[in-house]
Amino acid sequence: xxxxxxxxxxxxxxxxxxxxxxxxxxxxxxxxxxxxxxxxxxxxxxxxxxxxxxxxxxxxxxxxxxxxxxxxxxxxxxxxxxxxxxxxxxxxxxxxxxxxxxxxxxxxxxxxxxxxxxxxxxxxxxxxxxxxxxxxxxxxxxxxxxxxxxxxxxxxxxxxxxxxxxxxxxxxxxxxxxxxxxxxxxxxxxxxxxxxxxxxxxxxxxxxxxxxxxxxxxxxxxxxxxxxxxxxxxxxxxxxxxxxxxxxxxxxxxxxxxxxxxxxxxxxxxxxxxxxxxxxxxxxxxxxxxxxxxxxxxxxxxxxxxxxxxxxxxxxxxxxxxxxxxxxxxxxxxxxxxxxxxxxxxxxxxxxxxxxxxxxxxxxxxxxxxxxxxxxxxxxxxxxxxxxxxxxxxxxxxxx
Amino acid sequence: xxxxxxxxxxxxxxxxxxxxxxxxxxxxxxxxxxxxxxxxxxxxxxxxxxxxxxxxxxxxxxxxxxxxxxxxxxxxxxxxxxxxxxxxxxxxxxxxxxxxxxxxxxxxxxxxxxxxxxxxxxxxxxxxxxxxxxxxxxxxxxxxxxxxxxxxxxxxxxxxxxxxxxxxxxxxxxxxxxxxxxxxxxxxxxxxxxxxxxxxxxxxxxxxxxxxxxxxxxxxxxxxxxxxxxxxxxxxxxxxxxxxxxxxxxxxxxxxxxxxxxxxxxxxxxxxxxxxxxxxxxxxxxxxxxxxxxxxxxxxxxxxxxxxxxxxxxxxxxxxxxxxxxxxxxxxxxxxxxxxxxxxxxxxxxxxxxxxxxxxxxxxxxxxxxxxxxxxxxxxxxxxxxxxxxxxxxxxxxxx
Numbered sequence: 001x002x003x004x005x006x007x008x009x010x011x012x013x014x015x016x017x018x019x020x021x022x023x024x025x026x027x028x029x030x031x032x033x034x035x036x037x038x039x040x041x042x043x044x045x046x047x048x049x050x051x052x053x054x055x056x057x058x059x060x061x062x063x064x065x066x067x068x069x070x071x072x073x074x075x076x077x078x079x080x081x082x083x084x085x086x087x088x089x090x091x092x093x094x095x096x097x098x099x100x101x102x103x104x105x106x107x108x109x110x111x112x113x114x115x116x117x118x119x120x121x122x123x124x125x126x127x128x129x130x131x132x133x134x135x136x137x138x139x140x141x142x143x144x145x146x147x148x149x150x151x152x153x154x155x156x157x158x159x160x161x162x163x164x165x166x167x168x169x170x171x172x173x174x175x176x177x178x179x180x181x182x183x184x185x186x187x188x189x190x191x192x193x194x195x196x197x198x199x200x201x202x203x204x205x206x207x208x209x210x211x212x213x214x215x216x217x218x219x220x221x222x223x224x225x226x227x228x229x230x231x232x233x234x235x236x237x238x239x240x241x242x243x244x245x246x247x248x249x250x251x252x253x254x255x256x257x258x259x260x261x262x263x264x265x266x267x268x269x270x271x272x273x274x275x276x277x278x279x280x281x282x283x284x285x286x287x288x289x290x291x292x293x294x295x296x297x298x299x300x301x302x303x304x305x306x307x308x309x310x311x312x313x314x315x316x317x318x319x320x321x322x323x324x325x326x327x328x329x330x331x332x333x334x335x336x337x338x339x340x341x342x343x344x345x346x347x348x349x350x351x352x353x354x355x356x357x358x359x360x361x362x363x364x365x366x367x368x369x370x371x372x373x374x375x376x377x378x379x380x381x382x383x384x385x386x387x388x389x390x391x392x393x394x395x396x397x398x399x400x
Numbered sequence: 401x402x403x404x405x406x407x408x409x410x411x412x413x414x415x416x417x418x419x420x421x422x423x424x425x426x427x428x429x430x431x432x433x434x435x436x437x438x439x440x441x442x443x444x445x446x447x448x449x450x451x452x453x454x455x456x457x458x459x460x461x462x463x464x465x466x467x468x469x470x471x472x473x474x475x476x477x478x479x480x481x482x483x484x485x486x487x488x489x490x491x492x493x494x495x496x497x498x499x500x501x502x503x504x505x506x507x508x509x510x511x512x513x514x515x516x517x518x519x520x521x522x523x524x525x526x527x528x529x530x531x532x533x534x535x536x537x538x539x540x541x542x543x544x545x546x547x548x549x550x551x552x553x554x555x556x557x558x559x560x561x562x563x564x565x566x567x568x569x570x571x572x573x574x575x576x577x578x579x580x581x582x583x584x585x586x587x588x589x590x591x592x593x594x595x596x597x598x599x600x601x602x603x604x605x606x607x608x609x610x611x612x613x614x615x616x617x618x619x620x621x622x623x624x625x626x627x628x629x630x631x632x633x634x635x636x637x638x639x640x641x642x643x644x645x646x647x648x649x650x651x652x653x654x655x656x657x658x659x660x661x662x663x664x665x666x667x668x669x670x671x672x673x674x675x676x677x678x679x680x681x682x683x684x685x686x687x688x689x690x691x692x693x694x695x696x697x698x699x700x701x702x703x704x705x706x707x708x709x710x711x712x713x714x715x716x717x718x719x720x721x722x723x724x725x726x727x728x729x730x731x732x733x734x735x736x737x738x739x740x741x742x743x744x745x746x747x748x749x750x751x752x753x754x755x756x757x758x759x760x761x762x763x764x765x766x767x768x769x770x771x772x773x774x775x776x777x778x779x780x781x782x783x784x785x786x787x788x789x790x791x792x793x794x795x796x797x798x799x800x
Contacts, residue, residue: 082773087780088735091728134785286782288729315782322722322783328491329688335488373482380487382686382715383722383783385534 006065007031007043008336008375009359010344016276016303016353017345023336027375033066035365038393042361059396064388065375067339068359069138069366070320071346074257074278074307077128077142077165078121078156081112083312090287097239100211106146106174109312113146113156121159128310128318129163133398135319136378136387138366139347139356141307143205145170148185149178150192157200166350168233169197172206172213172221182217190224198228202351203254205233208244215243222251231351237262239289249273255305255349259292260284267293271300276349279341280309281326282317294331305349306341321386324379335376365394406465407431407443408736408775409759410744416676416703416753417745423736427775433466435765438793442761459796464788465775467739468759469538469766470720471746474657474678474707477528477542477565478521478556481512483712490687497639500611506546506574509712513546513556521559528710528718529563533798535719536778536787538766539747539756541707543605545570548585549578550592557600566750568633569597572606572613572621582617590624598628602751603654605633608644615643622651631751637662639689649673655705655749659692660684667693671700676749679741680709681726682717694731705749706741721786724779735776765794 010017011024032049034042042050086104099105116124125142132140142165144156153171160167171189179185197204204225206218212235213221222232232253236244238260245266248256256270257278270277279292297304306323309315317323324338333341347357355364369389370377377386390398410417411424432449434442442450486504499505516524525542532540542565544556553571560567571589579585597604604625606618612635613621622632631654636644638658645666648656656670657678670677679692697704706723709715717723724738733741747757756764769789770777777786790798 082777082780084735084774084776084780087728088776091732091734091779093732131784135783282782285726286729288732316780317782317784319783326685328487329686332491332493332688334491335484374484376484376488377482379491380482380484380716382682382717383535383719384531384717385785 005030005061005063005373006375007033007359008065008067008339010068010340010357012358013344013353016348017340018303019298019301022298022304022340022345023334025336025339031066033359033367035391035394038365040359040361040363040365043359059389059391061369063373064369065372065377066359067368067370067375067378068343068357069368069390069392070136070342071350071357072132072137072140072307072310072320072342073255073305073346073349074280074309075140075142076145076309076311077140078125078144078160079109079113079146079312080116080120080124081109081312082316083108086313097211105313107177109146110148110174110176114149114152118155118159121155122162125159125163125165129165131318132310133390133392134387135321136368136390137318137320138390138392139166139350139352141166141168141350143168143170145173148174148176153193154196154200157197161200167201168203168205169201169225169230170205170207171197172218174207174212182213186217186221190221194224194228198225198230201230203231203233205235207235208242208247209235209238210240210242215247218244219247219251222253226251233257237266241266245269248275254351257307258283260289262293267296267300267302270297271302276345277302277304278307278349279304279327280307280315281330282323283309283315285326286315286317291330294327294333298333298337303345304341305345306338307346321378321381322383325382328379335379338379365391367391405430405461405463405773406775407433407759408465408467408739410468410740410757412758413744413753416748417740418703419698419701422698422704422740422745423734425736425739431466433759433767435791435794438765440759440761440763440765443759459789459791461769463773464769465772465777466759467768467770467775467778468743468757469768469790469792470536470742471750471757472532472537472540472707472710472720472742473655473705473746473749474680474709475540475542476545476709476711477540478525478544478560479509479513479546479712480516480520480524481509481712482716483508486713497611505713507577509546510548510574510576514549514552518555518559521555522562525559525563525565529565531718532710533790533792534787535721536768536790537718537720538790538792539566539750539752541566541568541750543568543570545573548574548576553593554596554600557597561600567601568603568605569601569625569630570605570607571597572618574607574612582613586617586621590621594624594628598625598630601630603631603633605635607635608642608647609635609638610640610642615647618644619647619651622653626651633657637666641666645669648675654751657707658683660689662693667696667700667702670697671702676745677702677704678707678749679704679727680707680715681730682723683709683715685726686715686717691730694727694733698733698737703745704741705745706738707746721778722783725782728779735779738779765791767791
């Protein structure tokens, strides 16, 4: 690949970028990226490109700009059906909690997902993966959590892995209708699902919220999961502050995700911890809720990541470029901070910061070419189709 | 074209749809659309499709849904350069008015646009038109207003027309630096530009705002334009209520556009008038400002349209599907109301409601095929690339 007008990559990061360092982007004009196999072999200026022997496939990047393949560290991409009817009802004024209480919400997707075969689950994840890829996402995490029974949870995790995603067991997403209460369901999930889920998933996740799981049940679930070898994630402070941030810190979770309702104390606590705050502005927009305190978190020194929250109910959005635009316009990240948040820092959340999230020798050859003279159009071109080509593991995976 | 799973089109509308009628959408399952030349010849269910003789090109719509070609009635698509630097500064906290006062804002685009040749202007509009087309826009209006001198204003209008857009003379967009005040600039524009502009443009437009044009200058400008045979538009109530709504009503304007700052009195006045309120939620989002009172306007009985406001400074967004998503999530239009607002009602604003904005016999054959089983994904699939094919004047103009 040669003749790029401009290449932008987050600077080296052994730990998640925090504070001012989040906006540290290395910029190279007139750049080349030399890939060998699935890895980056060299990055430099065109005039420094060494003579190349053998079979070389060139991708002409003139007039374009390049950023690392984007990393989506929070999606619910394994589901069947849609929730467009619920979307239309919400537009007419119903709240998310009201729809959930009325039997819509997560459980309506659980019904559709339980009815699917494992092949159908895999086809659904692949379809969603291909949407993400066209928007520049080369690595995605996906959670189970629309099965909530043994068979469908395990099939979901296998389908995610088979489609190339990084599986997270969201066994504690909602309490399914066949259980009387959260405690009984957690008993079941830990006894019947965790042993096999732990062999497929890399992390466990829990939805800490009124109507879902309280802090005590979440602690019990997560402690069993860490004993089974899983990394920990939490959905917290989406609608109410129930104490998910202290729990995440207590247990050494990799991340706490959402944070729309987080107040000043939570911001300070997170900033003093090693837990990454994963912000999901497309979800806040989709539900018409307040945005997470992204600027305050960065200014306080917290490590944040950005993700889509792609799911059929509260964020039917697979586009990380749109998420970057929302972060810049709605809570005042700079484009450089937004880029760091959905590359290097997202890679840290997924335990892969040594191999993805940057364009540098030895890193996986994942690149996005943008139809723009300045890479910051990634956030500036709101809803634009600016992703021109995507290279994944050294192969041209998507091109317009 | 055959085998569509679902076709949605606004119901017939001799006048702009208002109140509950805005959401009147005719739905047809298992539909066909028969086009002859550039027009729709017949619409019906597949089982009613008559035998066809002669050369018939089929577009297979199975599994897809169809809506009318979208109509963008408010864009500033004729410009050179970008404002990504300003975008990054605003993300860091600078306000639109501060950036404008600092020599950024509209006048920075005026500099870049004045430096362009007419061929370059046309190429820029064509590039932007093609972006719009890929997002489903088959008819677009575009304004001059980045020239603000005789030569560049007229070249802009010709470039817009040559690229297939509907030209609006936004002679009163800003006061260029070579004039001391708005009155002197309006004198110049009316004497030196209007006579030829009126022969190219269909409408005139003025930016009524602090730092741009007050109501008295706007009235003088618009009265001269109507005398020259132009329809009237106004940018009003974007940041402050200066009296643009009463002026629009007094002069019988086709539309008043923006309305983010419109209060209850303005809503009532507009509802009692025949002026269409054009809402531009991508602009409000881009600038991090409050949304226009879309729900209140519809409930009060006003006629509204939706448009992108595509421009490099305050809405670098060409996507009407994203605008529909914003209207549904940010000010509670239903998907059906959003569809009516960017098809039939936008066509009324452009004086073309008899030929575009609906899928019906005799209408121009402009269709958008969506990769979705339900047409409401147009608004539901936030930032998704769901436009699979676009038919414009009976020809397949864009396809993935």
